[in-house]
Amino acid sequence: MTLTISAPPHKVKGITVNKIMWGKVLALVPVSLVAIYFFGFPALGILLASVITAVATEAGIQKVFNQEITIADGHAVLIGLMLALVLPYDAPIWIAVIGSFFAIAIVKHAYGGIGSYMFNPVLVSWVFLNLSWTSIMTTKSTPHIIALTDLILENGAGFLVGVSPIALIGGVVLILMRYIEWRVPLSYLITTLLLVFLLKDDLSYVITGAYLFGVLFIATDSATIPITKKGRIIYGIVCGVLTVLYGYYASYVTGTFYALMLANCIAPYIEIKTLPKPFGGDGK
Amino acid sequence: MGNYNNLETINFLKKLPEDVVIPLRQHKGAPCKPLVSVGDTVLAGQQIGEAVGSGSAPVHASVSGIVAAIDELPHPSGNKIPSIVITVDEQQQSIEFNPLDNPDQSEIKQIIKDAGVVEIYGTPTCEVIENIDTIILNVTYESSMIAGCVGINSYSSQVYKGLKFLMKASGAKQAIIAVNRNNKEVFRILSNLKLESNIRVVPLNIAYTLNMENLLVYDILGARNQMGGISQDVKVAVCGVNPAYEVYDSVVNGRPSMLMPVSVYGPVGNPQSILVPIGMRFKDIFEECGGCNGEPGKIIVNGLYTGIAQYTDEVPVVKQTAGILIQSPSEILSVQPVPCIHCARCVDVCPVDILPTRIAILADQGKFDDCRLMHVMNCVECGLCAVECPSKIPLLQLIKYAKVAIERTYVDMAEKESSNLTLGCASCEGGI
Numbered sequence: 001m002t003l004t005i006s007a008p009p010h011k012v013k014g015i016t017v018n019k020i021m022w023g024k025v026l027a028l029v030p031v032s033l034v035a036i037y038f039f040g041f042p043a044l045g046i047l048l049a050s051v052i053t054a055v056a057t058e059a060g061i062q063k064v065f066n067q068e069i070t071i072a073d074g075h076a077v078l079i080g081l082m083l084a085l086v087l088p089y090d091a092p093i094w095i096a097v098i099g100s101f102f103a104i105a106i107v108k109h110a111y112g113g114i115g116s117y118m119f120n121p122v123l124v125s126w127v128f129l130n131l132s133w134t135s136i137m138t139t140k141s142t143p144h145i146i147a148l149t150d151l152i153l154e155n156g157a158g159f160l161v162g163v164s165p166i167a168l169i170g171g172v173v174l175i176l177m178r179y180i181e182w183r184v185p186l187s188y189l190i191t192t193l194l195l196v197f198l199l200k201d202d203l204s205y206v207i208t209g210a211y212l213f214g215v216l217f218i219a220t221d222s223a224t225i226p227i228t229k230k231g232r233i234i235y236g237i238v239c240g241v242l243t244v245l246y247g248y249y250a251s252y253v254t255g256t257f258y259a260l261m262l263a264n265c266i267a268p269y270i271e272i273k274t275l276p277k278p279f280g281g282d283g284k
Numbered sequence: 285m286g287n288y289n290n291l292e293t294i295n296f297l298k299k300l301p302e303d304v305v306i307p308l309r310q311h312k313g314a315p316c317k318p319l320v321s322v323g324d325t326v327l328a329g330q331q332i333g334e335a336v337g338s339g340s341a342p343v344h345a346s347v348s349g350i351v352a353a354i355d356e357l358p359h360p361s362g363n364k365i366p367s368i369v370i371t372v373d374e375q376q377q378s379i380e381f382n383p384l385d386n387p388d389q390s391e392i393k394q395i396i397k398d399a400g401v402v403e404i405y406g407t408p409t410c411e412v413i414e415n416i417d418t419i420i421l422n423v424t425y426e427s428s429m430i431a432g433c434v435g436i437n438s439y440s441s442q443v444y445k446g447l448k449f450l451m452k453a454s455g456a457k458q459a460i461i462a463v464n465r466n467n468k469e470v471f472r473i474l475s476n477l478k479l480e481s482n483i484r485v486v487p488l489n490i491a492y493t494l495n496m497e498n499l500l501v502y503d504i505l506g507a508r509n510q511m512g513g514i515s516q517d518v519k520v521a522v523c524g525v526n527p528a529y530e531v532y533d534s535v536v537n538g539r540p541s542m543l544m545p546v547s548v549y550g551p552v553g554n555p556q557s558i559l560v561p562i563g564m565r566f567k568d569i570f571e572e573c574g575g576c577n578g579e580p581g582k583i584i585v586n587g588l589y590t591g592i593a594q595y596t597d598e599v600p601v602v603k604q605t606a607g608i609l610i611q612s613p614s615e616i617l618s619v620q621p622v623p624c625i626h627c628a629r630c631v632d633v634c635p636v637d638i639l640p641t642r643i644a645i646l647a648d649q650g651k652f653d654d655c656r657l658m659h660v661m662n663c664v665e666c667g668l669c670a671v672e673c674p675s676k677i678p679l680l681q682l683i684k685y686a687k688v689a690i691e692r693t694y695v696d697m698a699e700k701e702s703s704n705l706t707l708g709c710a711s712c713e714g715g716i
Contacts, residue, residue, distance in 0.1 A: 004582045004616050005593040007681045009667045010609075015629075015674045017622055073622070115625040115675075181628060227628040227639060276637040278659040279502070 015179075017114075021074030023179045024217065027170025028081055031209070034167050035160040038153065039089040043160055046096045047084045053100035054080030061109050075114050079103050082122040082217060085161035086210070086257065087129075088139045095136055099125045118268075120221045123261045130254075142251065143208040154209060158253065162209035171216030180220040183232035184239070188215050191240025199248055206252050211243070214256040224264045226271035234270050239263045291430050292469075294438050294545050295558045297572060300372050304347055304563030305600040306332065307359050307367040312406035313339025315366055324351045328378035329540055331398075332368055341400040341408035341603075346542040346561030349373045358599045360585045362592055367600070370563070381538035392453040392535055399534035400541045401527050402603040404432060405494050407514075409527045413454035416521045420500060421447050421461045423470055423525055425606075426491040426587045431547035431557045432606035433470075435525045440473045443525055446532030447483070450523060459483045460504055464491065490635065493587060494604075496664045497522040499635055526606075544601050550610030551577040560601055566608060567597040581613035589667035590680075619676040630669035630679060636662045640669035640679045647686035652693065655686040663687065 035043045058076040062069045071077075080100050087096055103125035111117040130137045139158025145151060145165065157163040174180045192215075196206050219225070225235050242262050246255025309315035316333030320326055326345040333343035349370045359365040384391055397410040413419070421443075425433040436443050451459055461479075463470050465487040474485050492500040497515045500522055501507055507518040515522050526545060533539045546569065547557040553574015560569055566583060570576050584591040585599075586607055630640040638659050646654045663683050670680040 001579060001597065003580065003593070003595055003597070004613075005595050006582075006617070007678065008584075008587075008591055008593075009589045009671050009680065010582065010584050010591060010593065010611065010617060011588045011615075012617060012619065012671050012673070012676065015672070016676070017625055017674050020625070020627070020674055070622075113623065115623045181632070222625050222627040225626075225628075227626050227631050227641065229628075229631060232628070275658075276639070279499075279636040279638075279662045 017075075018073045020179050021078050023174055023177070025074055025078050025081060027168075027174050028078075028085065028217070030170060031085065031161060031164055031167035031213075032081065034153070034164040035085070035089070038157070038163050039160065043089050045093050046087055046089070046091060046160065047081065049093045050084035050087075050096040050100040051077055051080035053097045054083070054104050057101050057104040058109070061105060070114070073114070075108075076104060079108065079121050083125055085213065086122060086126050086159050088137060088158055089160055090140070091136055095129060095133060099129045102128055115223045117223055119261060119264045120218055120224050123218060123257055123264065126257055127261060139253075142205070143210070143253065145204045145207055151207075157209060159210055161213045162253065165207060165209045165212050168209065168212045168216055171212075171220075175216075180216075181222070181232065183229065184219050184225055184236040185215045187233045187236030188219055188239045188243075189236075191237045192243055195240060195244040196247075199244065201244070201248055206247065208253055210253040211256045214239075214243070214260055218257075218260050219263075224267055226267050226274065228271055228274040228276060230276075231267075231270045231274035234274060235263060235267060238266065238270070291547050291549075291555065291557045292434065292437060293557065294431075294434055295556045297558065297560055299572065300347060300376070300561070301564050301568035303349075303352060303369055303371045303565075304561055305357055305367045305369050305565060305598075306343055306346065306563035307357070307365040307600065307602055308333045308343060309359070309365045310343060310400075310562070310603040311339060311341045311402045311408055313337055313341075313408075316340060316343050318354055318366070318368060320351050320354075320368065322351050322354060325349070325373075326351060326370060328376065329381065329542060330379050331400075331540070335397075335400075335408075338411065339407065341402045341410075342398065342540075343368075343400055343562075344540040344542055345370060346563050347372045348375065348377050358594075358596050360592065360594060360599045360602060360605055362595075367563075383536055383538035387535060389453055389455065392449055395534050395538075396450075396453060396531055398540070399530065400603075401530045401534065402541070403522070403527055404524050404604050404606060405497060405522075406604055409450070409523060409531065410453075412516065412521045412523065413450055413456070414516065416454055416516060416519045417457050418505070418520045419447065419450055419454065419456045419459040420504060420515075420520060420522045421459060421525065421528060422492055422497075422500060422522055423461055423463045423467070424488055424491045424500075425464070426493050426589070428549055428584075428588050428591075428609050429493065429547065429586055429607035431526075431545040433525045434545060434547070434557045435529045436470055436473060439529055440477060442532045443528045444477050444479075445536070446528035446530070447523070448480075449531050449535050450521075450528065454521065456521070457482060461485045462488050462492065462500060462504060465489055493590065493666070495590075496635070496666060499664055541603060544603065544605060546601055546605050547607045548573045548610075549607065551580070551612050552610060553577070562603060563600045565598055565600050566594070569601070569608065570597070570610070576610060578612060580610045581616045582611040584609040584611065589671055590665060621677045622675045624675050624677060627674060629672040629674065633668040633672050635666060635668070636664055638662055640683060641673075641677070643686060644677060644679045644682040647682040647689075652686050652689040655683075656690050656694075660686050661690065 054076045103121035107121035107124045141156040143162045242259030314336045327348045349372045352371045353369040356364040357367040401409040583594040
């Protein structure tokens with residue numbers, strides 16, 4: 001009789017990195033479809049160019065550096081898709097190609113690949129594009145959710161993602177399925193709403209597709225947030241405060257992205273300041 | 285995986301095996317000194333091994349027969365342990381059991397000691413109840429180790445009396461029965477018992493298995509314990525259901541610890557909880573349960589998450605065996621770790637508030653001092669982090685690796701038993 005011996009555990013849960021990444025991709029499909037429906041072929045072109053560039057860049061880098069090619073884990077697809085969604089619908093295709101390449105090559109792989117990067121590749125790439133080609137990246141209109149129908153189809157959307165806030169519901173499903181964690185989005189959302197209420201700002205400019213995309217998909221990028229329980233709540237609060245700070249004086253759409261990138265900067269600091277107290281006797 | 289109705293009650297053996305293997309070490313301490321030699325005839329209940337020093341408990345013959353060999357044989361812990369092999373005879377005679385009438389405190393203590401009752405975590409029960417004022421009866425169990433608690437379903441009054449004997453022997457003022465919140469059956473049984481006022485039932489959310497005694501004490505009493513300390517340091521004893529039953533049996537009937545309930549899961553004809561003599565080989569138990577369906581791929585003792593995979597089915601049941609689990613070759617886990625994505629799932633499930641992924645990364649780099657600063661020694665090795673991990677990183681192994689390294693390096697750490705882990709470079713005899 002041949003018996004297998006191995007260290008425990010002998011059974012693990014079915015959740016894998018691949019499932020998490022492809023789950024996020026799937027959750028972003030509805031909003032992409034609405035964007036294609038609303039903006040037509042230019043949106044489809046941006047989405048395809050961005051995703052294909054991201055996957056090709058990752059495969060190329062891993063091939064050149066003799067690493068295992070991991071495009072099947074869905075992370076490159078996810079970054080390409082997310083980047084395309086934060087571009088204006090009238091952006092030229094080459095913007096999507098450059099942004100996607102920058103996100104994967106510089107922000108993801110130069111910093112060590114999946115799980116190791118310090119900043120969310122989509123955010124950094126967006127900021128890079130915004131600073132380099134400001135006129136292209138500036139949207140022609142600002143989303144303004146006045147009626148309920150605007151939640152379903154927003155005519156004033158600047159970025160692809162702004163087209164339909166309700167289509168981002170997949171992110172909430174992922175939280176309920178525990179594919180993405182709940183502490184950051186919840187404390188982020190509550191902080192924002194609370195501050196907007198206190199400052200008597202107009203909520204219809206806040207609950208845009210870009211903001212919800214930030215809450216559900218960018219702020220929850222696990223590599224860039226603290227891992228301690230308390231730290232994640234504080235991180236959400238910081239995101240909320242920074243978002244309102246930007247939004248109150250400028251725009252909640254771009255404000256969300258800048259705020260999240262700044263919050264990325266202090267995530268490690270939050271983590272080391274919120275290390276849990278030890279369970280033993282020296283936990284005062 | 286088949287019909288599990290037979291796990292909630294204890295079934296009895298239909299046929300004794302041809303021989304049993306009784307290891308002389310079924311506890312934490314040093315192995316017992318054998319009291320018999322090859323060729324001797326032994327009776328069931330006869331003491332065959334004498335306790336040596338603290339942490340050691342006497343062992344008794346669980347069947348009658350002839351001593352066939354005394355040799356180092358496989359033990360479910362993974363090591364080879366000196367064991368006594370007894371060829372079972374047909375008459376099955378036992379020694380005469382002489383229970384004492386109305387024993388007093390010190391007499392009960394002596395009876396428990398002589399009976400060789402050992403807790404599932406390896407400490408003899410008589411040592412667990414020294415210098416304490418509270419006893420916790422742990423009726424929580426992981427689903428693959430149900431036999432550790434199943435006794436309370438069938439023998440609740442005996443277990444309850446055993447608990448009272450333990451309280452009398454130790455002088456404990458109160459006892460707490462810890463039960464899983466969703467275990468309605470046990471609550472019903474306990475409410476029928478009319479518990480005394482100094483015994484209360486506490487519902488709990490998780491299963492407290494081996495190594496988790498300190499956590500159990502903390503969750504119930506809020507008593508924080510020193511790192512690596514034992515529950516006695518805060519004057520609490522954690523006892524299992526089966527030892528409580530054995531205490532009753534030894535005090536009232538005079539019988540020593542001879543039988544163990546074990547639950548058998550997996551592809552066998554009839555998965556069940558079954559009362560077997562200590563020392564019965566796993567292969568004989570599988571036969572008793574209707575035989576394996578096909579070749580087993582993996583045999584795991586004591587739980588899916590933390591259990592030890594056996595390299596042979598010749599290993600015997602010992603006093604720390606509660607569950608035996610068989611996996612068919614297709615069920616065997618084979619995963620490839622990928623980089624950590626810092627999803628913090630391990631942090632969310634950790635019962636002792638450490639950061640498993642950070643510690644695992646430090647351990648992988650050999651930074652054991654940093655691991656210690658991150659409180660790796662608090663880990664209760666429940667394995668939940670490795671179960672949750674989407675990247676399939678062997679978190680539990682890396683944490684154990686760091687713990688062993690720290691135990692061997694620091695002079696202020698308590699002396700530990702030998703471990704199967706080898707540290708550092710294998711070619712230069714282990715490095716550290």
